[in-house]
Amino acid sequence: xxxxxxxxxxxxxxxxxxxxxxxxxxxxxxxxxxxxxxxxxxxxxxxxxxxxxxxxxxxxxxxxxxxxxxxxxxxxxxxxxxxxxxxxxxxxxxxxxxxxxxxxxxxxxxxxxxxxxxxxxxxxxxxxxxxxxxxxxxxxxxxxxxxxxxxxxxxxxxxxxxxxxxxxxxxxxxxxxxxxxxxxxxxxxxxxxxxxxxxxxxxxxxxxxxxxxxxxxxxxxxxxxxxxxxxxxxxxxxxxxxxxxxxxxxxxxxxxxxxxxxxxxxxxxxxxxxxxxxxxxxxxxxxxxxxxxxxxxxxxxxxxxxxxxxxxxxxxxxxxxxxxxxxxxxxxxxxxxxxxxxxxxxxxxxxxxxxxxxxxxxxxxxxxxxxxxxxxxxxxxxxxxxxxxxxxxxxxxxxxxxxxxxxxxxxxxxxxxxxxxxxxxxxxxxxxxxxxxxxxxxxxxxxxxxxxxxxxxxxxxxxxxxxxxxxxxxxxxxxxxxxxxxxxxxxxxxxxxxxxxxxxxxxxxxxxxxxxxxxxxxxxxxxxxxxxxxxxxxxxxxxxxxxxxxxxxxxxxxxxxxxxxxxxxxxxxxxxxxxxxxxxxxxxxxxxxxxxxxxxxxxxxxxxxxxxxxxxxxxxxxxxxxxxxxxxxxxxxxxxxxxxxxxxxxxxxxxxxxxxxxxxxxxxxxxxxxxxxxxxxxxxxxxxxxxxxxxxxxxxxxxxxxxxxxxxxxxxxxxxxxxxxxxxxxxxxxxxxxxxxxxxxxxxxxxxxxxxxxxxxxxxxxxxxxxxxxxxxxxxxxxxxxxxxxxxxxxxxxxxxxxxxxxxxxxxxxxxxxxxxxxxxxxxxxxxxxxxxxxxxxxxxxxxxxxxxxxxxxxxxxxxxxxxxxxxxxxxxxxxx
Numbered sequence: 092x093x094x095x096x097x098x099x100x101x102x103x104x105x106x107x108x109x110x111x112x113x114x115x116x117x118x119x120x121x122x123x124x125x126x127x128x129x130x131x132x133x134x135x136x137x138x139x140x141x142x143x144x145x146x147x148x149x150x151x152x153x154x155x156x157x158x159x160x161x162x163x164x165x166x167x168x169x170x171x172x173x174x175x176x177x178x179x180x181x182x183x184x185x186x187x188x189x190x191x192x193x194x195x196x197x198x199x200x201x202x203x204x205x206x207x208x209x210x211x212x213x214x215x216x217x218x219x220x221x222x223x224x225x226x227x228x229x230x231x232x233x234x235x236x237x238x239x240x241x242x243x244x245x246x247x248x249x250x251x252x253x254x255x256x257x258x259x260x261x262x263x264x265x266x267x268x269x270x271x272x273x274x275x276x277x278x279x280x281x282x283x284x285x286x287x288x289x290x291x292x293x294x295x296x297x298x299x300x301x302x303x304x305x306x307x308x309x310x311x312x313x314x315x316x317x318x319x320x321x322x323x324x325x326x327x328x329x330x331x332x333x334x335x336x337x338x339x340x341x342x343x344x345x346x347x348x349x350x351x352x353x354x355x356x357x358x359x360x361x362x363x364x365x366x367x368x369x370x371x372x373x374x375x376x377x378x379x380x381x382x383x384x385x386x387x388x389x390x391x392x393x394x395x396x397x398x399x400x401x402x403x404x405x406x407x408x409x410x411x412x413x414x415x416x417x418x419x420x421x422x423x424x425x426x427x428x429x430x431x432x433x434x435x436x437x438x439x440x441x442x443x444x445x446x447x448x449x450x451x452x453x454x455x456x457x458x459x460x461x462x463x464x465x466x467x468x469x470x471x472x473x474x475x476x477x478x479x480x481x482x483x484x485x486x487x488x489x490x491x492x493x494x495x496x497x498x499x500x501x502x503x504x505x506x507x508x509x510x511x512x513x514x515x516x517x518x519x520x521x522x523x524x525x526x527x528x529x530x531x532x533x534x535x536x537x538x539x540x541x542x543x544x545x546x547x548x549x550x551x552x553x554x555x556x557x558x559x560x561x562x563x564x565x566x567x568x569x570x571x572x573x574x575x576x577x578x579x580x581x582x583x584x585x586x587x588x589x590x591x592x593x594x595x596x597x598x599x600x601x602x603x604x605x606x607x608x609x610x611x612x613x614x615x616x617x618x619x620x621x622x623x624x625x626x627x628x629x630x631x632x633x634x635x636x637x638x639x640x641x642x643x644x645x646x647x648x649x650x651x652x653x654x655x656x657x658x659x660x661x662x663x664x665x666x667x668x669x670x671x672x673x674x675x676x677x678x679x680x681x682x683x684x685x686x687x688x689x690x691x692x693x694x695x696x697x698x699x700x701x702x703x704x705x706x707x708x709x710x711x712x713x714x715x716x717x718x719x720x721x722x723x724x725x726x727x728x729x730x731x732x733x734x735x736x737x738x739x740x741x742x743x744x745x746x747x748x749x750x751x752x753x754x755x756x757x758x759x760x761x762x763x764x765x766x767x768x769x770x771x772x773x774x775x776x777x778x779x780x781x782x783x784x785x786x787x788x789x790x791x792x793x794x795x796x797x798x799x800x801x802x803x804x805x806x807x808x809x810x811x812x813x814x815x816x817x818x819x820x821x822x823x824x825x826x827x828x829x830x831x832x833x834x835x836x837x838x839x840x841x842x843x844x845x846x847x848x849x850x851x852x853x854x855x856x857x858x859x860x861x862x863x864x865x866x867x868x869x870x871x872x873x874x875x876x877x878x879x880x881x882x883x884x885x886x887x888x889x890x891x892x893x894x895x896x897x898x899x900x901x902x903x904x905x906x907x908x909x910x911x912x913x914x915x916x917x918x919x920x921x922x923x924x925x926x927x928x929x930x931x932x933x934x935x936x937x938x939x940x941x942x943x944x945x946x947x948x949x950x951x952x953x954x955x956x957x958x959x960x961x962x963x964x965x966x967x968x969x970x971x972x
Contacts, residue, residue: 115266123265127424128445129249130256137167153214180207189274192221203359231456232449250449254442270423273305278568310351310572314579322420323435334414338401345401349391353416376404398663458542468532470508596637605671606662638917643691649684650741654733656726688745695724709744709796716780717771735779744796752798756784757863764847765838782844795863808866812910813858817898818891852897862914877912
């Protein structure tokens with residue numbers, strides 16, 4: 092049994108606290124954090140010092156890495172060969188170190204994350220810049236301490252000649268703290284050091300004129316300067332780095348070529364992750380990706396699909412992959428053995444202070460050696476002046492000690508001087524050697540004076556430091572690799588990369604969508620036969636066309652009442668003769684559903700805009716609903732319910748209003764109803780709506796809805812399926828018999844829910860009404876029929892006529908037996924070409940003249956019953972869920 096007097100009772104809490112503090116301080120000081128003076132951790136310092144001691148320098152041949160590792164492990168760092176060899180490998184990797192300190196020969200890994208070969212295969216030696224870290228180490232410039240077994244001495248710090256902590260950076264995780272310092276350009280760092288040396292009161296912004304930011308070995312582009320300013324000012328900041336990429340244009344497709352990637356990014360993993368995103372359909376527009384990197388440099392080729400926008404794809408790559416990465420700067424280093432967070436000036440100041448101490452200690456060492464040399468030379472000169480007597484004394488002495496004693500007694504020399512005289516060679520007795528002896532003595536005296544001036548005059552000492560820094564800069568300095576783009580924010584905003592051009596969005600009956608530049612649609616005079624607009628699959632045709640610009644936010648509404656969001660630049664681009672991309676690949680649309688309408692807005696983040704505007708919905712059965720745009724301002728990937736659609740009904744139109752619009756709805760039978768937006772009360776997003784127009788039976792249907800501002804100059808444009816159309820004014824100023832002018836409504840203002848009035852004389856010749864648009868003379872109509880033929884007609888070429896007129900032929904469909912599928916209104920481009928079929932136009936002019944005469948007669952005999960307005964009940968079919 093253990094006797095009680097052999098047991099030491101301790102407090103476990105205090106013991107654990109003490110042990111953990113000792114452990115953490117050991118990790119902080121002896122393992123994880125670099126010294127601010129040389130920027131090295133103990134293992135780095137021991138590797139460089141051990142290689143220097145074993146003569147493994149740049150002037151000698153390579154030695155096996157195992158030899159180096161064994162030397163360092165056996166003498167200085169007894170913590171295992173893997174940590175030492177890992178350090179050797181990193182110091183030799185050009186993609187890890189901005190300026191490698193070790194010259195490696197063999198396989199030292201790659202930027203793809205490949206490991207280095209075993210140390211028995213690779214060879215190393217110090218690089219010249221690595222030797223600069225150890226320059227003057229034998230001149231008592233730094234303190235030494237016993238190694239782990241007290242058999243030899245190792246340096247506490249290296250007398251580096253450049254600010255290695257800033258130049259090569261550092262990374263390490265200690266206990267309760269970490270450091271993450273980016274590398275910087277050597278030339279810039281030395282220029283900043285010289286500026287601080289010349290002006291100790293210099294500010295950090297002034298230092299940034301010399302060193303604008305980090306300079307990573309893998310290049311790349313730093314986005315913005317805020318993170319750099321924060322890091323330099325406080326020691327903490329976040330630097331965003333982008334890959335450097337170019338776009339190569341080919342006839343059938345574009346390529347994105349990546350030449351540089353962010354620091355610490357694994358190239359192979361980056362390529363693999365991009366491929367995964369493409370396979371999972373999270374990243375569209377990429378057809379293939381290949382790594383064509385070689386000894387000349389990095390080259391990642393990303394082949395795009397023919398309809399992909401390279402700028403948009405590149406922006407998505409920045410957003411979704413490590414082609415854009417962040418570097419969190421945390422400048423923690425050991426200052427006098429204690430960890431501190433340092434700003435740029437403090438880091439450079441610590442290096443300058445260290446260099447000052449090294450120069451002073453080296454100067455004192457050299458001065459002592461010079462004075463010792465001068466002392467010896469003084470004795471030799473005395474002996475040379477009395478050479479005959481000196482020889483006589485030496486020949487007459489019984490021993491060396493006797494000779495030295497007699498010389499001391501005769502000439503008053505020191506022991507060192509007499510020892511040098513006794514050991515003097517006979518050749519030094521010649522007159523030439525005596526003159527050289529006096530010359531050497533004068534040179535040593537001049538050197539002593541120079542060294543004393545360095546010690547006595549601080550300005551001279553600073554000049555020495557400056558000169559040595561300039562020598563390093565001129566010898567090893569190079570150009571910056573990492574570009575700093577102050578205009579970039581690091582936010583992946585495609586709008587910064589995409590011009591806000593006008594586009595035409597086309598959607599086919601089977602759900603294919605594309606965007607085409609508006610400039611590709613050439614204007615024709617009315618009556619033209621059109622141009623081939625789209626190649627579609629069998630039984631498919633263009634059903635919807637919409638104008639938009641690249642930066643617009645698209646709100647897509649389906650016939651089942653769902654709402655989806657998409658940017659125009661995310662829609663694949665295609666020429667007029669391409670079919671586009673299936674909407675199901677762009678939006679999460681349910682099977683059997685299809686897009687019927689969309690709203691374009693510049694942005695949904697403007698609170699004043701979204702709260703002051705409304706979305707007005709119209710369905711095929713004449714239902715109308717008004718909801719604030721704010722309810723649709725939060726995009727969701729899977730969409731939301733925009734309106735509750737009853738069975739047998741579907742959504743046909745959506746309009747954006749500001750609360751002051753007048754609404755006109757039209758049906759297939761050529762009737763239209765006009766009422767103010769205020770007649771429709773605002774409802775929530777999940778609601779059905781109220782009756783907007785009473786239809787003429789089950790065979791009737793609403794064909795469209797337009798919203799017009801009060802006192803607008805726009806006219807109401809209607810088109811029938813056989814290509815007839817006309818414009819009618821909303822209101823007119825009529826002159827009464829007494830000469831006064833009265834403002835009259837062409838389309839009478841009523842309550843919602845009525846049958847409306849005639850807006851076009853529908854006959855077998857015209858066919859049913861298919862579209863209603865709000866237009867002016869500055870607009871064009873883009874018309875697409877079911878066979879895919881596209882025609883662009885200037886609205887100014889279509890005459891304004893009566894509300895009940897039949898209209899004129901806008902597009903010639905008789906030769907094809909075709910019907911109009913879709914119509915949209917766009918702005919006129921005055922520079923676009925006019926095309927006219929002269930023969931057909933002459934025939935059309937004659938035919939239109941006859942039609943207009945018939946229309947005028949029809950206007951006079953319209954039955955009054957057709958003008959009847961059937962008022963709707965404000966509560967009819969009003970449903971909120």
